[in-house]
Each structure stands twice: as structure tokens, then as C-alpha cells.
Amino acid sequence: MKNLVNYAVAYAEKGLSVLPMFDKQPLIKFADKPALTPDEVRKVWEKFPYAQIAIRTVNIFVIDIDTKEAHGHDGFRSIDEYAHKDLLIPTLEQETASGGRQMIYFKRSDMDMTQHIGWMPGVDVKAHVNNYFMIAPSERKGKQYKWLNHNPIVTPSKELIELISKKTISQSSYNHSNYKFSDEKTATSELFESIVNGLGETGGRNNALASFVGGLLFRNVEVKTAYELAKQANNNTPKSLPSNEFEKTFESMVKKEIRRRGGNK
Known part of the structure; x- marks a missing residue:
């Protein structure tokens, strides 16, 4: 070398x-x-x-x-x-x-x-x-x-x-304010909303990404699909995580899920 x-x-x-x-x-x-x-x-x-x-x-x-x-x-x-x-x-x-x-x-x-x-x-x-x-x-x-x-x-x-x-998901003219369901959020509903709303403010993005990925993997979402959904959530974050931080956090959560399932990584 x-x-x-x-x-x-x-x-x-x-x-x-x-x-x-x-x-x-x-x-x-x-x-x-x-x-x-x-x-x-x-x-x-x-x-x-x-x-x-x-x-x-x-x-x-x-x-x-x-x-x-x-x-x-x-x-x-x-x-x-x-x-x-x-x-x-x-x-x-x-x-x-x-x-x-x-x-x-x-x-x-x-x-x-x-x-x-x-x-x-x-x-x-x-x-x-x-x-x-x-x-x-x-x-x-x-x-x-x-x-x-x-x-x-x-x-x-x-x-x-x-x-x-320009973000891939454009703002819609649909008036959704006429409809409101229960104020009680489930963990699954929060996962779905993170895809559109992003990972939140600058200080908590890594933790939000880890929670998002962990939630998907826990629910048996395939790793490849979880990766694409996580990329969408990061992309919809006003100040998205750099790709190296994103990749590191995602890989860490995959390894954590493998250990949870009895693996050795």
C-alpha cells in the first residue's frame, strides 16, 4: 500500500x-x-x-x-x-x-x-x-x-x-384538517409518521433514527426495506444526517437486532 x-x-x-x-x-x-x-x-x-x-x-x-x-x-x-x-x-x-x-x-x-x-x-x-x-x-x-x-x-x-x-414528497393541497382521529399515538403510527415528518430537530436525530430503525426491525421489516424507509425519513428531515452518520447508526441497529434474536454480532 x-x-x-x-x-x-x-x-x-x-x-x-x-x-x-x-x-x-x-x-x-x-x-x-x-x-x-x-x-x-x-x-x-x-x-x-x-x-x-x-x-x-x-x-x-x-x-x-x-x-x-x-x-x-x-x-x-x-x-x-x-x-x-x-x-x-x-x-x-x-x-x-x-x-x-x-x-x-x-x-x-x-x-x-x-x-x-x-x-x-x-x-x-x-x-x-x-x-x-x-x-x-x-x-x-x-x-x-x-x-x-x-x-x-x-x-x-x-x-x-x-x-x-427539492424534497421528493411535495406539499399537497388536500385539506386534511377536516378529519381527526384519536390523539393517542401508537408506536406503529409514530413509525409511519416519521417517514413523512422526518427525524426531528438537530440534537435528537441520531436517537430518532435508531428508534425508527429498531422499531421497523423489531416488527420483522426486512433490512433492505427498513434501509429505504430510513433513508426517506432522513431525507424528509430539514437538516438530514450526513450519510456516514446515517450508515453508522443503521448498521449499529441491525447488529443490535441480531443480538436480540440470539445472534453473535
């Missing part, structure tokens, strides 16, 4: 927020902290000489396109059939270790950018300041991230950002 310190320093010198990684897991605490300087990057790589590289989505974001083989949804087909594909202007792109594709864009300075996990089937938009993505020439499980072109990173149109930020 190669020492990637020179690549990491070069990224930092270009104004990107660099993270040292081991198998998609950061080796340092970074949430809400300033980006590492080039000198700090060198010191980190002295401690972790074989760390791989990730970039935080602070001033950039990525459109992450998955393969059906690796993730169950064909993101390439979703992009190909997208009605506004012309807005995906050429920019720097890389192939991921699992065969997916990532389009890297600068965030606009004149409007807010929100991430959208599950923007389309097999397509996520990673944009939270505490989210990140692995970058070439990093490796994972023996497979390398590779550049697909040498285009400069560009800034997309306002129209694309608005489309990305």
Missing part, C-alpha cells in the same frame, strides 16, 4: 478539507472543525503513513452514482433518464472502488446547499459540511478510486441546486 501524503498535501493546498481514512472510517475527529493545513496533513500522515484520503464536502459537493450490483439500485440508469440531465454540466469525475461514479462540483456562494440522500434511485448528493467522500488514488478492499477525466471542478447552475434541494 502506498503512502499518499503528497496527494493529501496537494489537495489541502488547493483549499480542500482532507481526512485520513481507513476503510471509509476517518482516523481523526473532524466534525465542525477547520480544515487541516498542509503542515497538519503532513503530521497526520506521519502518524498514519498508509492512510487513504477523503475530502469533506465543505466547499464542494458530489453527486454519487451507485451501481446496481454494489448497492441494489442502478444510479446510472437514473441519471440517464433524468429529465434535467443537461444541467449536469461537465466537471471533474472519478470512478469509485465499487465501480460507481462521482461528479464533483463547487457549492454556490449565493445560495444554501443541502444534501439529498436518495435524490434518485441509486443517486445520492453528499453536501453536508461533516460528510465526506473517498478520493483518487485511494484504495478500498484492493480496488482503487480512479479519475475519469481531468476537467476542472465547476460551479453548477442555481436551477440544479434548487432541484437537488
